[in-house]
Amino acid sequence: MDINYAAAQHNDLANTYRRNGDIDKAMQHIREALRLKPNYSAAFNNLGCILYSQGSIEAAKNNFQKALRITPMFVDAHLNLANCYASKNQMQSAATHYQAVLQQDPEHQVANFNLGMAYVSEQEHNKVITQFSKVIALESGNIEANYQLGIAYLSLSNSIEAEKYLRIAIELDPTRSEAYHNLAILALKNEQRELALEYFCKTLELNPDNTTAMHMQNALTQQQGIDATPTKYIQDLFDQYADHYDTHVKEKLAYNVPYLLRQAVGSVLQNNNNYKLMKILDLGCGTGLCSIYFCDLAEYIVGTDLASNMLAHAKQRGGYDALCMYDINQAIPAQGSKSQGLIIAADVLVYCGDLNNIFYNCTQTLQTNGLFAFTIETVESEQDDFQLLTTGRFGHSINYIQKLTNKYNFSIELQQDIVPRHNNGTAIVGCLFVLKLI
Template sequence: MAARDHRATLQRALRAHQSDRLDVAERLYRQVLQWHSAQPDALHYLGVLCHQRGRSDEGVELVRAALEITPRHPDAHNNLGNIHKECGRPVEAEACYRRALECSPGHHNALGNLAVVLEVQERLDEAFEAYGALLQQAGDDARGHYLMGLFLRNHAQHMEHLEQAAACFRRSFELDERGLRALEALGVTLYALQRRDEARQVYRDWLAREPDNPVPRHMLAACGGAEAPPRADDAYVRELFDGFADSFDEQLLKNLDYRAPQVLADALGAVLGAPASALDMLDAGCGTGLCAPLVRPYARHLAGVDLSGGMVDKARVRGGYDTLDVAELTAYLQGHPAAWDVVLSADTLVYFGDLQEALAAARAALRPGGWIAFTLEAMDEDADRAELTPSGRYRHTRRYVERVLAAAGFELPRITPDALRREAGQPVPGWVVLARVPSSVAGETA
């Protein structure tokens, strides 16, 4: 087979890969490697594809094999760093990004990724320096301005940092009008600056351009510019998290000091006893699968469900689940009566204002003696209510949570205050909630 034919097959593989036809791409990459086992591009991109399909260890070995052949390939070093980053290995990722920058000092993606993993490691001065270097080298890079805006907002120590963050988000959107996350971040930041009319105008302008987009519609309501819905629309949640899937873990874990999965797992551990791999468990709103490694030791069968297909794809890469489904949560629970010993939900019900239907569905999906465990954002007042906040999420009072748990048929509620994340440099108050289905109920068998 001539080298020209190798290249033609490789180009077909790359086109298939870019259009998410992963089965076709994998077959073609492997065909190239049958003809030419040391073809570095086929090794490199097959490694990336293996990681995308949940075979990250295989992906690492393939990219390393490519780098043995072409050791000064900056894109391969950068992609190897991305695999390590997405597998939660920031130290290894940092080394890869630094090697990419040794090979190509102007590699903007590697520099931005280096800043991200420095921030993950809480080396904030170094991260700020790297973000600044990225903007100096590539002042027209929309992603760089967006990342700097997030850094400034999430580590803000005074209002000037929020003003600077807003300017970064504006510039990011000016450079790339497809970058709607920057527009949403701008609205949230303006509201945090108490420039509420400006925040609402951001969403009104966005809606005027895209009248069918659920994100600005929901966020306009969150800022008080329209009536708040009883829960976030499915289309909003799907659009938000599908667009957020690729950077979800790094944004939550590095910028927001996200603790909900660990806190929830600790609370469950206090009532479940020693892990015995004996329980049927559902991660309701599993996202990218952050809860899986924490609760897997308790589970005989661990299922995950999420409305966002993009998030479920990431959970599949992380692993730990026996089954994963893309579905709306309440309907999924209603379709699985008495299926679970534990239903846990880390920061999913924050997109529900009215919890009654979801908790009733969870109650029906649990067996006698089963536990529900979930987190909410807390409203600290003596009232029975929930409200939509400018973040686009809902918060609830303790009295409201107690009432809906009782109405759904749960007992022994435990509602503990905790800070589950940070925003704009400040902790966001939350509730960690556990409650149990009675062990013996008329019509049910324990």
């Protein structure tokens, strides 16, 4: 019998057994195929598929690479190797091999779709749009492709196209809760609060565990008795926001709170003739913007945040001696009793309603004469200490801050009206405080 023919027979049998779930027999026939024909690329590809199905990704990858060394234009091996890289979140390498497939077969549906998803993972929004437009040209009813096009356009602030494709995704799959969720986000961006509420309600109807939709429903309906923002809401919001946070807050929101806080703290230290290096705790540090302005005062500076992606950017910036993923009321006592000279919270307390625990924890962690510097969004209210606003953030009354200051034995060293940020071109009314623990 011809050796090539015999090897092909064994490889075909291996495929049959693999599809039927008999992996042991499949492996026997692949080994025999490779014994007969050591440079048999199809058998190496087949072996890689078996190993991949068993979770042995590195071994699978090695076999797909062997197949490609023998047959460089082997479409299936390129596709399978790309999937190996994608499973390890190595998206650039995955994209290279999906593109190799498409060079030979431009209409390969799986490669086109998977390449689009690789671009989604890398948040390359323009490439996502180009790629999924190709997918839709091949398969107009592809739900995920339409949805991802909507998300990409939303990320690029193209409201018209975002709404178009998110609506198509819903037409194709009326149970797609995340499409309703993102239509709600889009409506909020366009100041369409009633429409946003409608979409958030639909989101919750389909997915009652969606904490963002629940929180925003509470905010938009002005529910009473809400005294904190859900942790998961904050984590999800800022993990998604992290990659473009710095650019957005500077260019779109005219945000300069870290600078204003540093100027205020410097003024207080100068007035008290107390300029010295100190231990600093930066609550909700985000990407680390405060570290730029406070590094000259820091003997040791710790940044804490709930969002891992924000902490990754803060680490890359390099302004902190330590970074920790903590809730605010975990972060403060974790530093140790009477250990800190300064605690800062730049545009952070807007995600907290009731501030009693934060103030109490600061009294335990600050040294005597230590400073607590923070900003709030202000609300004019003689009855409410704080309010959940329609933005999903909290506003606090000046009277409430003054009551807390007295209750927890602080003195107000500096109080300054500020504009912490802009929202769709409208200045947000806020206030900056520097308190000293007596």
